[in-house]
Amino acid sequence: INGLNSLLLNFGDEFLNVPSNLPNLYKYISFALHPPEYMTRYQIPKDACKFVTVHASLIRQYLTEDSEKMFGYLFNLCIHKNSKVKLRAFPALKAFLGQVSNELVSGERSYESNKATFKFFMKKFYQILDNQNSGVDEVSIAVCGFGQFAASVQTLLGAGDLKKCLTKLFGLSEKYVSSDPEVLRDTITHLSSFISSFANILFELKSDEVDEYCLEQLEKIIGTFFLIFPQLNKLQQEDYFLSLSRLFIALYSKGAALQDLLSRIMFQGLILSCLPKSATLPMHGPQGELRGEQQYYVLWESLLNPKDIAEIDFVGDNKKPMQSLLYDRLMLAIMMMIRKLNLVYNVSHTTVAAVVSITETRDDKKDKGKEKEDDHKIEDKANVTADPTEEGVVLIPQTPKDFEIFFNLVNFCDAILTQQHVALSTRWVFLFAKQLIEQSNLLPLIPGFYKLLTIVMKNCEAVNYFHRADIDCPPIPAASQSANAANDGDDVGSAGDQMITNEEEDQQSKQICFVLFKKFVGEILVRVHEYKDELLEACVELVLSVPRQLVDISLLVPALQIAFKIGLSFLPLAEIALGSLEHWLDIMRDKVEPNLGEILPYLNDYLERDWKESSTSEVVLQGLSMTARTARNRSSLIKKMKAAKENQTSQNPAANFQFRVIRLLGRLAGNNIHLIGAVNLMAQGTESEIAWDPQPKVKFVIPFREAKPEVYLDGMIPRIVELTEGAVERHTKLAAGELLHSLVLFMIGTTANQSRSDTEPTTFYKIYQRIFPSLMRLAVDPDFVVRQLFEPLVYQMIHWFTKGASFENPETIALLDAIVDAVSNDHDGGLRDFAAKSLAEYLKWSIKQIMNKKQKESMVNVKSLMKRLYSLAHHPNPYKRLGCSLTFLKIYRLLREEKDLVSTFIFEILHNCIFSLRLAYSDD
DSSP: OHHHHHHHHHHHHHHHTSTTHHHHHHHHHHHHTSOOTTOOOOHHHHHHHHHHHHHTTTTHHHHHHTHHHHHHHHHHHHTOSOHHHHHHHHHHHHHHHHHHHHHHHHSOSOHHHHHHHHHHHHHHHHHHHHOTTOOHHHHHHHHHHHHHTHHHHHHHTOHHHHHHHHHHHHHHHHHHOOSOHHHHHHHTTTHHHHHHHHHHHHHHOOOSOOOHHHHHHHHHHHHHHHHHGGGOOHHHHHHHHHHHHHHHHHHHTSTTHHHHHHHHHHHHHHHHHHSOGGGSOOOOSTTTTOOOGGGGHHHHHHHHSOOOBGGGTBOGGGGHHHHHHHHHHHHHHHHHHHHHSOOOEEEEEHHHHHHHHHHGGGSOHHHHHHHHHHHHHHHHHHHHHOOTTOTTEEEEESSHHHHHHHHHHHHHHHHHTTTSOGGGGGGGHHHHHHHHHHHHHHSTTOHHHHHHHHHHHHHHHHTTTTTTOOTTSOOOHHHHHHHHHHHHOOSHHHHHTTSOOSHHHHHHHHHHHHHHHHHHHHHHHHHTTTOOHHHHHHHHHHHTTOOGGGOOHHHHHHHHHHHHHHHTTOHHHHHHHHHHHHHHHHHOHHHHGGGHHHHGGGGHHHHTOOOGGGOSHHHHHHHHHHHOOSGGGHHHHHHHHHHHHHHHHHHOHHHHHHHHHHHHHHHHGGGGGGGSOOOOTTSTTTTTTSOSSSSOOOEEEOOOSSOOOEEEOGGGHHHHHHHHHHOSSHHHHHHHHHHHHHHHHHHHHHTTTSOOSSSSOOTTHHHHHHHHHHHHHHTTOSSHHHHHHHHHHHHHHHHHHTTOOSTTOHHHHHHHHHHHHHHTOSSOHHHHHHHHHHHHHHHHHHHHTOOSHHHHHHOHHHHHHHHHHHHHHTOSSHHHHHHHHHHHHHHHHHHHHOHHHHHHHHHHHHHHHHHHHHHHTTOO
16 A cells, blocks of 8 residues: 555556556555454554545545445544554545545536435534534544535535534534643544634635634634643644644635634733743643643744645735734734733842841830831832842742743743744834833833843844934834824734834834934943843843944943853853854944954953863764774764764854854954953953962961971962952862862961951951952852852951951951942942942941940941042042942941941031032033
8 A cells, every 4th residue: 555655646647547547446445444353453544544645536536436435434443442543544534525525516426416425424424413422533523524515515505504514513612622631631632623624614604704603612722722732742733733724714814804813812822822831731641741831832833834725725925914914913912911911029128128137126116116117118119219230139029920921921032033924023123122111111120121122133133124214314203102002002902003004104113213222222231231140141132132223333342241251151142242243243344343352352261161071072982983893884983973073063052152253263364363452461360470478478287197298378379369260161160269268268267366456467468458359259250159159258258357446457458448449340230239238248247346435436447438438439430439329328227227327427428429429410
């Protein structure tokens, strides 16, 4: 049978030229479809079903004449106990019924014969449906039969009977459309037959309108399809996709029926696709409990790309308007979901709460209620105006489930909108981007909005959206007003009414979009220096994805630098930055080359990495070489070695990135000299080979049994610090960090018993001056393990060194100066925020460790802190004044609890803050 199948596919014309071949072929196929009862192997009937599925049209005449007997054979195979036989039999039955129906309406047979055949099948189908004991397999056969005989019913009985048939099928479908897992498990295999039958019947109905009841039932069925989709195997998925394509095409020919149905199902399907795994329906199927949102990506790709159906003349350009309608309804559903999700969050200040808990113990009971009321007012205000980069801030979502859905929605948009019909997104650029920008301004701490805007920017660049926009033309108020009206509507249709539909509106929207994007990107470039962690990564990716018309290389250089720094520990961000740099070199090389000196030095660390130790190909190659014992398999060995090397490259994204950097340097030719960067002998990190103290003082005695040699570690400390901060290999960085952590504890412990009441520096003062700034940077290192080592260490050092009783104690001042320098950093927002938190800790422990009345009156550490904050407040650099403001924001609650501090510093603080505000007016 398989041989006959291949023969007809490749040499069908020669086979059909012999008149006796077709009757004999039908005879053999008929015999194969009716195996003896004693047969225990079912390969022959399975192959025969496959033959009928593919070549039923060749033997259509014989199938129709012998339809009663053939239907009985296929019916028995469809309810067979062997599941593989059933899987092959249903497509064969569908093809058989389709060919019989075509033969009945072709007019090649007599009316009486056609009517008798038609009556037989209708009687069979109705008997199955009316029988209460019919199983889901039998019902599926009947439903499939009604669908395939839709044209026959229309021809022989009329449209009225066809509508009655459709209503009966819809009523029957309610029995099998349920959220009950037990019902759905039996429905999975056959629901596509329902959908395909409904599509065939709708095709034959001549009316251009589809009633409300029909749309409601189709909505339930497609909703059930979304529920069961993760349980389908690939063959079942293809069957469903073809059935849905037929249904959409049938409804598309019925006026606004498809649009009405999509408005009902798109939002529901999108919600189901983005639900967290724990919230989905528990089912057991081919994929077990796996219900990740990524499983739905294949579904949406197929929905947006209906299958070509040649027999109904709906291929190629004919389906483009329908694809546009599907895409538009998906965009409306995405925008509607963003509006309906509750993404409001509360801001919890963990550090402030700890401070309040300490200071409350010093207050009178009468003042507690008032202070708590004030704190609650400040907390409520912080929920709206909280500093997004403030250390210790914890975001508590009001509706955690909505945040999970939104996270999945962002991933969904990244997977679908950037890959499917990007050209269709141009009509939605303004509406979608405007909504996202407004939401990001209201909720600036949610990275998802910036990621969605990145998708919009990438699509704009992919289609060169602004290439015809008059960027010098001011925005037109009419378009802006219509966009605002669209954005204010809660109904999906209200936004759709304002969609860009003509060339004039498109040109206006481009002008407005350009102004809107340019202003927003400028704001993000400022936030890049303030944000950190995931928020920083999202903003950096956004500004690196802007369309070419918005690219200003000189302004984007800091974003590239940050991306390459973070990329050492988070490679995808570095890949995005490198891709942007390569793209800009292709389209605007003359503007990029003057800035290469500031960019290329950040790629040097990636070239220093050695990937051999993380490679598995060497082990593979060694194993292959052991097998090469004879000359016969040498050629095979060479092929395997090449395959192993290619596999190594493809499976190692870091090595691929390194190769990309090398290719980039090759493209730059002479400009790659900028990779070295400017040499500054006074820059940080250039003195790693020079000891920080001319006299060795860090002495460590090795406790051997017979001897106790003394080892001085002074010369190693600069190199250890350099490796901890800048080692490319992570295991080297972690080992150096652990050693540095131990050395700092060793030095502090060595001088723990030394008198610190005088103003003379201790033994390790000069080393402290160099090592404290590094410890501050390591406390906010991107590597979590390093950060976990040094952040607590910095706090412990603050607790220890604030014990100094004298004014301007050298070690205390060395630590304070390092923190003050960090709080005024002009490019690292995370370091700035951590330093402000550290200064608050410094003040808290300076107050806490006051031992007597004399110390309370002097407040030496507080005076040292205030003197440096006043200096920052008067500085012309805006980032230093920003550091001063952040510090006062952290410490004001501590100050207000101490009456002596308030009476001493309140007017000085007020004067310096007002002076700082005056200087701020001249800032950019």
